[in-house]
Amino acid sequence: MLLSKSxxxxxxxxxxxxTLEQSEYVTIQQISEKLNISFHFLTKILQTxxxxxxxxxxxxxxxxVALAKPSKDIRLIEIVDAIDGTHIFxxxxxGLPGCGNMTPCPLxxxxxxxxxxxxxxxxxxxxxxxxxxxxxxxxxxxDTDSAPINxxxxxxxxITHRKRK
Amino acid sequence: MLLSKSxxxxxxxxxxxxTLEQSEYVTIQQISEKLNISFHFLTKILQTxxxxxxxxxxxxxxxxVALAKPSKDIRLIEIVDAIDGTHIFxxxxxGLPGCGNMTPCPLxxxxxxxxxxxxxxxxxxxxxxxxxxxxxxxxxxxDTDSAPINxxxxxxxxITHRKRK
DNA sequence: AGCATTTCAGACTCTTTTATCTTAAAATAA
DNA sequence: TTATTTTAAGATAAAAGAGTCTGAAATGCT
Numbered sequence: 001m002l003l004s005k006s007x008x009x010x011x012x013x014x015x016x017x018x019t020l021e022q023s024e025y026v027t028i029q030q031i032s033e034k035l036n037i038s039f040h041f042l043t044k045i046l047q048t049x050x051x052x053x054x055x056x057x058x059x060x061x062x063x064x065v066a067l068a069k070p071s072k073d074i075r076l077i078e079i080v081d082a083i084d085g086t087h088i089f090x091x092x093x094x095g096l097p098g099c100g101n102m103t104p105c106p107l108x109x110x111x112x113x114x115x116x117x118x119x120x121x122x123x124x125x126x127x128x129x130x131x132x133x134x135x136x137x138x139x140x141x142x143d144t145d146s147a148p149i150n151x152x153x154x155x156x157x158x159i160t161h162r163k164r165k
Numbered sequence: 166m167l168l169s170k171s172x173x174x175x176x177x178x179x180x181x182x183x184t185l186e187q188s189e190y191v192t193i194q195q196i197s198e199k200l201n202i203s204f205h206f207l208t209k210i211l212q213t214x215x216x217x218x219x220x221x222x223x224x225x226x227x228x229x230v231a232l233a234k235p236s237k238d239i240r241l242i243e244i245v246d247a248i249d250g251t252h253i254f255x256x257x258x259x260g261l262p263g264c265g266n267m268t269p270c271p272l273x274x275x276x277x278x279x280x281x282x283x284x285x286x287x288x289x290x291x292x293x294x295x296x297x298x299x300x301x302x303x304x305x306x307x308d309t310d311s312a313p314i315n316x317x318x319x320x321x322x323x324i325t326h327r328k329r330k
Numbered sequence: 331a332g333c334a335t336t337t338c339a340g341a342c343t344c345t346t347t348t349a350t351c352t353t354a355a356a357a358t359a360a
Numbered sequence: 361t362t363a364t365t366t367t368a369a370g371a372t373a374a375a376a377g378a379g380t381c382t383g384a385a386a387t388g389c390t
Contacts, residue, residue, distance in 0.1 A: 001256065002167055005378065008260045015271065027336070041379050047338070059337045060387025091166065095173045096308050106180065106295040106304050110286055118279055121272075130271040139271050143262050170348065192366070206349050208367070215367095225357030226365045 025064030072128035190229030237293035
């Protein structure tokens with residue numbers, strides 16, 4: 001698994017909040033129920049995101065968490081970096097410490113290119129983009145509800161979105 | 166980490182054996198010392214590879230393990246599939262079960278493309294190719310010995326190898 | 331002020347992965 | 361046969377990841 005479970009939960013929570021697109025606080029309880037994630041576990045994860053200024057939190061009644069910035073200004077890579085760390089995208093594919101341009105492993109160059117593409121995928125994607133897709137196509141974000149969609153329609157969007165870059 | 170430690174160790178051991186390119190058995194003891202991997206742990210990993218017909222083993226004096234086929238006929242993907250399983254390259258990036266073309270997650274299309282490229286990287290690479298690189302450029306395969314190389318020279322090889330496809 | 335609500339902080343448990351240790355089994359050579 | 365070398369197999373231990381629980385701190389409401 002490329003991303004840890006904590007990271008996946010954090011991303012999914014952030015996507016959910018982006019789909020609401022409201023300036024009010026949402027309780028972690030609500031998010032955990034909607035996404036079918038353990039409340040206490042999610043609490044810990046979202047704490048990390050508030051520490052990293054991706055979310056803001058407020059205690060007490062009417063409290064909860066909210067995105068710290070408009071969803072169009074939050075990129076997936078910020079969340080991944082905050083929770084799983086930046087090393088994912090600098091690590092040797094064979095786990096060799098010190099693998100780099102000067103002392104490369106046999107697949108260093110190839111993997112460097114691939115992991116850079118993945119990183120770009122994460123940094124090219126904003127929460128707003130994801131939220132749009134989720135709303136327009138009723139895409140799945142939880143592991144419980146299924147959301148059968150118009151696959152052909154989605155494909156066309158995906159390609160368009162790619163070409164724009 | 167994309168690949169488990171077991172998988173990394175298995176790949177490194179296979180690469181090492183490919184650099185020797187001899188038809189005789191190599192003891193796991195020797196491999197573990199050369200690559201600085203726990204002997205008993207490596208033994209278990211290589212057992213998996215013999216079960217999957219990637220290596221053959223022989224007990225007793227003069228025994229050890231050997232590649233089951235010429236190194237040019239063994240592709241990296243075989244080792245990865247044998248140890249970490251094939252699910253790596255079919256998994257949803259957000260870990261959502263059932264994510265697919267009919268019920269996709271918001272990044273399904275993008276990730277499907279990337280993971281397919283990674284899989285291709287593994288299936289395009291044979292042990293012989295890796296062994297060649299290691300021998301010619303004295304590349305590192307262990308975490309102990311460092312092997313400073315001619316970076317510019319390597320880069321040219323890497324690009325050539327890419328263009329051939 | 332007192333109470334209910336909600337995040338925060340830390341300790342704790344459970345599970346999986348990683349690693350080690352011990353003994354058995356197989357093959358070889360003397 | 362017997363000693364030796366080596367993989368096979370299983371039990372156990374350590375570390376990391378995933379998840380749970382409890383109490384404290386902050387906030388709003390009555």
